[in-house]
Each structure stands twice: as C-alpha cells, then as structure tokens.
Amino acid sequence: MQFRSSLLHPNTPSPLDGQVTYIPEDPGSEQSSRSPITDGMSLAFHIVFAAIGMALPLMMVIAEWRWRVTKEEAYLLLAQRWAKGAAILAAVGAVSGTVLSFELGLLWPQFMRSAGAIIGMPFSLEGFAFFLEAIFLGIYLYGWNKIPSWFHFLSGAIVAISGLLSAMFVTLVNGWMNTPTGFVLSGGKFANIRPFAAMSNPAGGPEAVHMILAAYTAVGFATAGIHGSLYLRRGKNRFDEVAIGIALAVGGSAVLLQGLSGDALARMVAATQPAKLASLEGQFTTEDGAPLRIGGLPYPKEPVTKYALEIPDGLSLLAFHNAHAVVKGLDQVPRQIGLPHGLCISVSKRWSVVEVFFPSIHWSRFGYIGIFRVPLV
Secondary structure (H helix, E strand, O other), X not given: OEOOOOOOOOOOOOOOOOEEXXXXXXXXXXXXXXXXXXXXXXXXXXXXXXXXXXHHHHHHHHHHHHHHHHOOHHHHHHHHHHHHHHHHHHHHHHHHHHHHHHHHHHHOHHHXXXXXXXXXXXXXXXXXXXXXXHHHHHHHHHOOOOOOHHHHHHHHHHHHHHHHHHHHHHHHHHHHHHOOOOOEEEOOEEEXXXXXXXXXXXXXXXXXXXXXXXXXXXXXHHHHHHHHHHHHHHOOOHHHHHHHHHHHHHHHHHHHHHHHHHHHHHHHHHHHOHHHHHXXXXXXXXXXXXXXXXXXXXXXOOOEEEOOEEEOOHHHHHHHOOOOOEEOOHHHOOOOOOOOOEEEEEEOXXXXXXXXXXXXXXXXXXXXXXXXXXXXX
C-alpha cells in the first residue's frame, strides 16, 4: 500500500519510504482482544516500582554522601533505611518486569517475530543493567563496615546509574516505535537491520530524558510528602528533616529540568509526527499561527474542536518556537487509510509512526476519533 501525504518533514527520512505495513494479530481471537488491557494493567503496576527503582537509589547515595561529609547520624540512618526500601521494591519490580517480558512474546507474537531482531539489543542491555544493579545493591546492603568506604559509596552510585540505564534502554524501544529507524523494508519484511541505528532513533533520547526526570520528580515529591506526614506525626526530629531536604532537592531539581525536556520532546513530535501532534491538540485544519487549545470537544464531522479556551498562536509558538509557523492538521492525513486491528507501521515518505489499534477501532474520516495508541513498553 502506497500513499503520499503533505504531513512530511524534510529532516526526518523514513526507512519505510511511503509504505504501510500491517503486521496482523488475529482480530477475532480472545487473546488479541485482551492484549492491550492485560499489557496495560501490567505496565501500570510495573511503572510505579520502575520509577522508585530509578530515584530512591539516587537519594540513598546522596544521604550517604552527606553522612560522610557531616558525620551526622541522621544521614546514615536515612541511607540505610532507604537502601532496605530500595531492595524490597526492586524485588517486586523485578517480578513485574519479568511478567512484562513474557507478555511481549505471548500477547504480541507477530510484533516480536517481526521486530524482535531490531529492538532485541536494548532489551538485552536493560537486562545487563538490571543484573548490575542487583549485584551492587547486595554489596551496598551488606557491605556496611565490611568493605572500604569508597567502594561502598561507589556501589551505591552504580546502583543509581544502573537504574537510570535500565529506564533509558527500555524507553529507546518505545522511541523506536514512534520513529522507527535502523532497517530497510524489503518485500514486507525488515532487512539490513542495524540495531545501534535503531537505538539512535529521533524519539528515543528525548523520551528517555523525559521519563527519567519524571521518575525523579514523582518519587522525590512523593517521598517528601511521606516524610512530611511523618514529621507532623512524630514532631520535630532530624531524621525526617534531612529526608525532606534530600527528597525536595531531587524532585525540585528534576521538575525544573522537566520543562526543558518537555519542550524538546514536544518539538520532536511536531517535527517527526505531525499527525500525532494534530490529533493530540484537536488541530483539524492546517494553519499558521495555530492556537493552543485548553479543553474542548472534537467534532470530526464538521470538523472542529468546540468549547476550547484558545490561546492565539500558542501551538505554533510551543511546537516550533515561532508564533507564525504552520501547524499541519488532520485535513492532510490521507482519508483512504483504513487499518484493521493489530500492529501497524503507517508511514509517509518521511514521516512514520508505530501504533497499536484496539479491535473494532479504525481511523475515522479525519483520522482523529477512533485512534487509540497503546505503547508496548
């Protein structure tokens, strides 16, 4: 199936170059209809522990560093407490992550059969990062006063870095599904596969940074809230005071950087996936100086987004840093595209996006209502 669209960007060449490849999962099967729900529930559970596994070791290491600098016992007790919590939560995250790895093969067999050779490397590297984290977390837990202080501190730092790398490698796969690179489509099959090029896809880096900062922000402020509640219950005490200070330092620093990360990520979507930006913002028509809509209800038959609070030129300014930039709308999405249930890689000449569609859900006339994107990782 071939099509050409004006939803192109000159700087984002696609390895699929104008083709739409459908990798079918049997739409009538009970397994197929339950796959998105099952995978979504598993992801919703796992992401909590994955985020904690990234941020808590960092705060643990900061607490130990402060203890070694100040010799204040509150920091030592805090580092030891957080280390125990990190170990317990890492164990739960390991189990839930193992479930997810099996679900990829069981629930999305056609996807893994076709794309496994491309995305297998980051998954393998994530496994190495996890084992590194587990090994040095054990050294950190049981090495107090048994190994040199510098090596103990280094072990904690490796745990924190390994958690970050695990998140990065997995998010690179999600980035590939949005901006697939590192292969050539030949005869409906992936050929000339270059795993490192696939890992270097345009969306992977911005998504990974955004995810890591989000984890630091969420866990930092959540930890500050927990210790704030304990502080009110216990009364004035140094333990909760230093815990709140470290947690707010991590969460506060991350949230300041998150704005910059979000801006870079949104501009990447505008450049490489204009149809996605249009659907996210309810932008039915192509126009310069496109407004930023807050709220509103889309009416695809008219087509218009009604009842929205519109900020003039806001979307153009945010997406392209130019108040008069042209934002392409859903009126330029090819209307003849009708995609059945399954995994679809829909590609223009230089625009590509990987989507997963629910059963009985298809593209509407304007390609907006009826699209449900579900990330596999």
